[in-house]
Amino acid sequence: MKQVLAGVVIAAFVILPWRTGMGNTVAHAAGGDARKGKAVYEKSCVLCHGPQGRGDGPVGKTINPPAADFTSAASKKKTDAELLATIETGRPPTAMVGWKGQLSEAEIQDVLAYVKSLRQ
Ligand code: HEC
Structure with a gap:
């Protein structure tokens, strides 16, 4: 006892x-910081997702499926948790790779905040 x-x-x-x-x-x-996230985005994501997040970056529009358009109705429906999971672990078999390990936890939160700011 x-x-x-x-x-x-x-x-x-x-x-x-x-x-x-x-x-x-x-x-x-x-509480990711979108301003810091912009720098991460421009380094690691913009070639595919494009400057406005429309999936029309020079690489993003040539791949199949193309990079996700964050301004699309389908993408806007995604919760923070869903976006975060995709950023962390990627979406096989698409070209979207997981960034956990490549980016710090803080960078991932910041870039998530920036991605959300592109949705408008
Ligand atoms: C090599 C090209 C490429 C790079 C670089 C890339 N992505 Fe992606 N991303 C994709 C593709 C392809 C998809 C999946 C599209 C689909 O499912 O139709 C995707 C999907 C996503 C999604 C899911 C969106 C949704 O609506 O479900 C998020 C969020 C995302 N990417 C964020 C990022 C972030 C943040 C970075 C930089 C750290 C990044 N991506 C870098 C190609 C890329």
Whole structure:
């Protein structure tokens, strides 16, 4: 019985702060900086997605399927989580590769914020 109690206490101290920490990450996720994201976008994404995010960059319009047009109705319906998942892990078998590891977490959040700013 004592061991069970100790287990619960340990779980409370180990798991709760961890979960709270995760919460902070999600809160931060919503707060990417679009201005910083623009620089990331111009370096890593613009050749495919184009300067206005219409999928018409010099490379993006030549590939099949073409790069996603962020201003399309279908793309505007995507949630932050869906866009984030595509940026992080890519969309095989299209030319969209995953950027996790290539870009830092902060850069990914910033570029996500910039992508969303192109939707208007
Ligand atoms: C080599 C070309 C290429 C590059 C570089 C590229 N993408 Fe893509 N991207 C694509 C293609 C192709 C798709 C998928 C289109 C489809 O599914 O029809 C895509 C899809 C996406 C989507 C999903 C959009 C939606 O509506 O579902 C997001 C978000 C995205 N890219 C963001 C980025 C970001 C951010 C970068 C830079 C870090 C980037 N892409 C770099 C080609 C590219």
